[in-house]
Amino acid sequence: MVQPVQIEGVAGKLLLERVCMDNVKTDGVLAGESSKEPQASQGAERQSSKKDRNLITRRRFLCLFGLAGAGAAVASHLPNMSAVAADGETGGGPRRLRRWCMVVDLRRCDGCVGLNKPPRCTEACIMSHYVPDGMEWVQVYRTEINAHSGGTYFFPLHCQQCENPPCTNVCPVGATFATPEGPILIDQQRCIGCRMCMAACPYDRRFFNWGEPNQPPQAKAMAYHPETQQPAYKGTVMKCDMCPERGRAGEVPYCVEGCPRGVIYYGDLEEDIATNGREIIKISSYLARNHAYRYKEHLGTQPRVYFIPGYGEDAGRNAYDPRDSRRKELQWPRGT
């Protein structure tokens, strides 16, 4: 375990330095300085944000990221969940704990209306996770920008993976729990189906297998693990798990992979980098420069998902576009 741990630390540092340097070089203006000249720096920001999207290629990023995650990936398919819980604490060496997060750039999300398809993030999630019938772990809502303007925007909503999760607090049997790296997981082999967590979730991001889940044979054949939630069990709760096993393997979650517009960034708050599969961002400055917010911040749930406000303008969407997403046409993989 020691060897990959060291690689990870070094790689992380290297990458961080790299990103920081690139940022300084091209921007000339760091997030902290931008307040001095608001107008000028805004212009610079817009330019720079376009520039730093192309600074590190996806290939390079994944190469470094993958190397970093390689060690952990070995441990990713351990059979029991104590491995999940302990994962961040074992290793002996000075190991950096991932803090997985997501940044959702709503400026680029048009709900896949432009493609005339159901939301691709939801679709990718459903198909790859064998999500049981009717559930949308990541759901693309369309909602009003504000009461007066009347325009709308699309709003992909994952489980917010709160740092102060109301759902895990109320679970009577500890079936849902927060892992040290962030994702909130559910042990469907322990869940008693009381649905208290669903009642407690202020984001309505938990789903229930009301009946026997209708899943394809390959899902049924999988060895159960809380990180994959497969196979699904009748009478238990499921939700978006932020694909921690993919993160460890140096891959991005299915929704990120599926998004044609690069709306969703996935990354590590600890290393302060995230990627949407094509570009890398330095999370802190990206959030600061783009007026990021967290959904229902006032509740104190401390979500790990950040939103950049927008209405799909970067994807060429008009705020008054009356078309809704085609999520009603989503298909679920079924067994029979």
Place this chain on the structure above:
Amino acid sequence: MDELVKRHEREDLENKSPSPSDRTKLLGYRDRLERVALEPLAKTGKGFYLVVAVLGAIVLWGLYAYSRQLSSGLAVTGMGNPEARSKVVWGFYIVNFVFFIGISHAGTLISAILRVTNARWRTPVTRMAEFITVVALIIGGSAVIIDMGRPDRVLNMILYGRFQSPLIWDFLAITTYLTGSCIYLFVPLVPDLALVRDRLGSKLSGPRRALYRILSINWHGLPHQWRRLGVALTVMMIVIIPVAVSVHTVVSWIFAMTLRPGWNSTVFGPYFVAGAIFSGTATLIILMVILRKVYHLEEFLTERHFINLGYILAAFCIIMLYFNLQETLVPAYKMADEEPHWFHDIMGGRYSFWYWFYIFGGMLAPALIVLIPRTRKIAGIVLASVLVVIAMWLERYLIVVGTLTIPQTPYEQVSYTPTWVEWSIMAGLFALFSLIVVVFTKLVPVVAVWEMVEQHAEEAGHASVPSVSVGGREPAAAR
């Protein structure tokens, strides 16, 4: 002040020896009471079997519905319907859970609080109140298990129970309360079980005779037995009150510990406790009027008892109105977040009919019925109680289902329509509640005979009958 005067008068009377005519009057009362109380145990008419058959059939139907739910999962309920969209996660079962746990507070209030405050009129109603408590707790507990997606894993609550979860608090509080209520029902029952054993022993079949012999735990009314009974009763009646209060407080915390608009409230604990006592009292009045009629208890359950309970009901109508004002006005004044949805739904939207029925039919009307002398009759009070029980069930429905239909995220309207399975199981739960109560009335006297005799003697100023004083003092007869 009155109490003091009465006590002095009583002490004066105790010093005199009772006149022979008083003694016969007293014995007459006792005989009549014993006859009336033991008659249902000795004789069983056709009506009883008919009632049991009907209730049993409904229970069986409910069981059939539950078997369907077990095989197909909760998908057969309205919660699993597509229009509930996984948002209305709790439905009829949790409504009934809260409702029945509420009903269970009848026993504590009437029995323990009135015993502690030494309200004399309570004696004929305590036994029934204690019945209701035990049975309602059993039914409420089953409703939760029925609601579980994985009833086969119910043991996980013990194996992996986490003390941080309100559901575990509930589990602990309800099991404690159930245990305490069983003891509290059983302790004052012992002298009456011995009475049944002594009076009816020869008339009963072998197994039943054995049952009473075992259950009366060798009670012979000896002085030290009376003393122990007094101590046990004193301890239990004091212990059971905080336990009961904790139970419904904790039930409310299942809701209040979440961030949902409509549940995220600091007043839920006392609000639920008051509502519980309110609906419990109403249920007790309904049960009393039925048993009074069926078992001819008119002499012992008089209009006075109904009126006194009616006053409690009216007082709680007003307390509940106050709580509703608090619970509605404070958030409605601020209209934060999603609260406007809630107020729109209950004041003028889809739940408005039920909400206003709850306010006017469930609290204002019953209060008026009891407070206006012309309607303050048994029939009026029973009508008020029926209204209260219906309204309190609706209130639970509005709190559980109504709140869950408030959108928390920008999603389309959801609705909840219970299916035949839920209706059947609910009917089964109510039938099971009635069935257990009915069978119970055939097994033990529905009124606490010894307490009533004691109280009658006290009122008549006699100390010549075995009696027990609260606090473990020796009974008068043993002195």
